[in-house]
Amino acid sequence: MTENEKSGMFDLFRLIAAILVISIHTSPLETINPYADIFLTRIIARTAVPFFFMVTGFYTNFEQPKKALLKLTKMYLAVTLLYLPFSIYSGYFSGFSLGKALKMLIFDGYYYHLWYFPACITGILLVHFLEKLSAKKAFVIAIILYIIGIFGDSYYGITIVPLKIFYNILFGIFSYTRNGLFFAPIFLLMGSKLKKANMKFDSKKVAVAVEIFFVIMTAEAFLLKGFNIPRHDSMYVFLVPTMLFLFAFLSSIKIPQKPILRKISMWIYIIHPLIIIVLRGISKIFSENFFEKRELLLFVLTTIFSGFFSIFAVIVTRKSRNLHNALHCPTARAWAEIDVNALRKNVEYLRSISPKNSELMPAVKANAYGHGAVLISRELNKMGVKAFCVASADEGAELRKHGIRGEILILGYTHPAQFPLLRFFRLSQTIVSYEYAKLINRYGKIHCHIGIDTGMRRLGIRSDEEGKIQRIFEMPNLYIDGIFTHLSADETTLPSDKSFTERQAESFFNIAESLAENGYYPKVHLLSSFGLLNYAHLGGDYIRAGIALYGCVVNANLLPVMSLKTRVTSVRNVYKGETIGYGLTSEAYEDMRVAALAIGYADGLPRALSDGKCHVLISGKRAPIVGKICMDQTIVDVTNIEVREGDIAVIIGNSGDEMITANEIAARADTIPNEILSRISSRVVICAK
Numbered sequence: 173m174t175e176n177e178k179s180g181m182f183d184l185f186r187l188i189a190a191i192l193v194i195s196i197h198t199s200p201l202e203t204i205n206p207y208a209d210i211f212l213t214r215i216i217a218r219t220a221v222p223f224f225f226m227v228t229g230f231y232t233n234f235e236q237p238k239k240a241l242l243k244l245t246k247m248y249l250a251v252t253l254l255y256l257p258f259s260i261y262s263g264y265f266s267g268f269s270l271g272k273a274l275k276m277l278i279f280d281g282y283y284y285h286l287w288y289f290p291a292c293i294t295g296i297l298l299v300h301f302l303e304k305l306s307a308k309k310a311f312v313i314a315i316i317l318y319i320i321g322i323f324g325d326s327y328y329g330i331t332i333v334p335l336k337i338f339y340n341i342l343f344g345i346f347s348y349t350r351n352g353l354f355f356a357p358i359f360l361l362m363g364s365k366l367k368k369a370n371m372k373f374d375s376k377k378v379a380v381a382v383e384i385f386f387v388i389m390t391a392e393a394f395l396l397k398g399f400n401i402p403r404h405d406s407m408y409v410f411l412v413p414t415m416l417f418l419f420a421f422l423s424s425i426k427i428p429q430k431p432i433l434r435k436i437s438m439w440i441y442i443i444h445p446l447i448i449i450v451l452r453g454i455s456k457i458f459s460e461n462f463f464e465k466r467e468l469l470l471f472v473l474t475t476i477f478s479g480f481f482s483i484f485a486v487i488v489t490r491k492s493r494n495l496h497n498a499l500h501c502p503t504a505r506a507w508a509e510i511d512v513n514a515l516r517k518n519v520e521y522l523r524s525i526s527p528k529n530s531e532l533m534p535a536v537k538a539n540a541y542g543h544g545a546v547l548i549s550r551e552l553n554k555m556g557v558k559a560f561c562v563a564s565a566d567e568g569a570e571l572r573k574h575g576i577r578g579e580i581l582i583l584g585y586t587h588p589a590q591f592p593l594l595r596f597f598r599l600s601q602t603i604v605s606y607e608y609a610k611l612i613n614r615y616g617k618i619h620c621h622i623g624i625d626t627g628m629r630r631l632g633i634r635s636d637e638e639g640k641i642q643r644i645f646e647m648p649n650l651y652i653d654g655i656f657t658h659l660s661a662d663e664t665t666l667p668s669d670k671s672f673t674e675r676q677a678e679s680f681f682n683i684a685e686s687l688a689e690n691g692y693y694p695k696v697h698l699l700s701s702f703g704l705l706n707y708a709h710l711g712g713d714y715i716r717a718g719i720a721l722y723g724c725v726v727n728a729n730l731l732p733v734m735s736l737k738t739r740v741t742s743v744r745n746v747y748k749g750e751t752i753g754y755g756l757t758s759e760a761y762e763d764m765r766v767a768a769l770a771i772g773y774a775d776g777l778p779r780a781l782s783d784g785k786c787h788v789l790i791s792g793k794r795a796p797i798v799g800k801i802c803m804d805q806t807i808v809d810v811t812n813i814e815v816r817e818g819d820i821a822v823i824i825g826n827s828g829d830e831m832i833t834a835n836e837i838a839a840r841a842d843t844i845p846n847e848i849l850s851r852i853s854s855r856v857v858i859c860a861k
């Protein structure tokens with residue numbers, strides 16, 4: 173069990189907190205004993221919302237809060253819509269002005285409990301920036317904000333007159349200081365830091381601390397009330413240490429997570445005001461003010477009905493979500509996990525070694541070497557990459573359809589029947605020969621890069637045919653944005669490779685020079701991954717990096733971006749002398765255990781790795797492949813590994829201390845990682861980690 177799996181106390185307390193919030197909104201003990209009611213609703217229950225902030229802080233990734241913010245915003249808008257009829261009825265929309273509308277939407281919420289959502293959103297945004305500072309600075313700022321908040325809340329009565337003016341200006345912007353600016357940040361920050369510190373607490377000691385601070389907070393609250401100081405009563409000085417130790421206490425008790433309670437408590441929070449409205453409505457049948465002096469009954473009924481409704485809501489939404497998850501489950505069979513952070517680090521490293529004034533033009537052909545061209549290009553767009561290369565017009569069109577911005581160069585041949593795609597999707601075409609240039613020129617205006625053959629003998633105009641290159645520049649319909657060549661021996665710096673590479677570069681730059689003499693200044697590019705790693709000094713305007721970007725070259729600064737995983741579908745005994753798999757090629761050397769995996773050569777696992785030529789990782793151990801790899805399945809030897817059906821097997825990636833790289837697989841299959849990766853088939857689901 174991981175630490176996270178044991179934090180079930182958080183889920184349990186969420187439920188308690190939700191019920192405490194109901195008590196705030198029903199004052200159950202009002203008639204029985206007003207002091208008891210104050211104690212329950214203004215003191216005990218004031219731990220509820222800070223607790224919600226703290227667990228939110230605990231589980232939110234403040235470096236990339238986009239997902240959390242999006243989810244909260246969606247929920248906020250949906251709940252606002254749900255309460256719209258009631259907020260209209262209750263006069264929330266009376267005296268409409270844009271200022272008021274913004275104030276309600278950004279701070280107060282359009283019903284009395286809805287302020288929580290914008291507070292959470294604002295708070296997360298603030299803490300996102302605070303987390304960039306040192307912990308000390310972050311806490312100082314959060315505490316200062318909280319202190320400002322306190323004097324507009326429980327301590328308002330003792331603020332001196334000039335400050336009151338300041339607060340009255342604030343209260344024009346929002347109705348309370350218990351909001352996302354002054355109230356939420358400190359609790360979100362504490363939750364986030366406690367998660368990072370990963371501290372172990374002695375539950376007895378922290379329980380004592382909770383008691384001590386809670387008693388002091390109680391005294392604080394009653395004193396303030398006694399002197400009639402509060403304007404509102406959400407924020408106390410001693411609420412902060414009380415919450416800190418309460419949270420530490422809850423995290424010190426290890427019980428399994430109860431995600432269902434998380435959902436139920438959220439529903440209770442959302443739905444209970446509606447239940448109160450309905451109950452009050454029905455009670456009118458009996459008498460006008462039925463629940464006056466019957467607050468406890470209102471509280472109990474609200475709790476029961478909110479609970480029932482929430483359980484019902486969880487069951488209904490779970491059914492539809494289960495179906496959605498089943499259809500979109502990335503981890504069902506064989507899947508590739510994309511580590512966007514590794515991609516970012518690789519981009520940063522490649523940029524750091526790139527020649528001055530050059531830009532990355534990543535190769536995202538062949539579905540970004542099996543990594544998912546759209547996913548990868550989107551992330552690269554976010555990292556400021558503004559040029560890509562692909563192999564075909566279809567690949568380019570696919571990227572444009574998914575909103576990829578920047579220049580997209582097709583490195584290969586495009587059939588004239590597909591020329592309309594070039595125009596429509598703003599793709600740049602490589603000119604593969606002189607005849608081809610004439611063909612495009614006859615079609616119409618197209619952006620192009622001229623391929624120059626300096627030694628690869630594959631595509632482009634030979635570098636000794638300068639006249640032809642010149643004439644292509646003179647063709648009226650072609651926009652020649654660049655010229656490029658491809659190095660054929662850049663993988664090493666051995667003397668023979670080095671001199672060949674330098675000769676290629678020389679003939680390429682000679683062309684660029686003579687073009688310049690004639691007034692043509694196209695972009696020039698010649699380096700791909702190994703070119704950049706071994707011959708960065710050759711320069712150029714673009715770096716067409718592929719395999720290095722995906723972290724599959726031997727270089728400590730580059731991290732593998734993809735992990736390829738699958739599941740164990742069946743485990744069984746095989747007895748000495750029995751054969752395993754097609755063709756009877758493998759025989760049990762002793763009594764063995766073998767496992768079937770849900771991946772085969774149709775997924776891209778080379779069949780050449782059959783009969784023990786490669787391993788997979790299960791539970792941090794190497795399991796050799798036995799028998800022939802099948803189209804959809806593979807059998808591995810797990811005699812010495814503890815394995816259960818449903819376990820994950822890693823084909824490429826880490827497991828425990830073990831790692832299998834695409835390079836290792838490539839070496840064993842007598843090829844290069846580029847081939848292994850690009851042949852991962854479309855049946856393998858790609859998901860971002």
Ligand SMILES: *Cc1c(COP(=O)(O)O)cnc(C)c1O
Pocket residue numbers: 535537583658699700701702716717718719720846
């Ligand atoms: C594929 C390709 C690249 C990228 O090569 P890597 O070695 O993966 O960096 C660059 N240029 C051309 C012309 C290519 O075909």
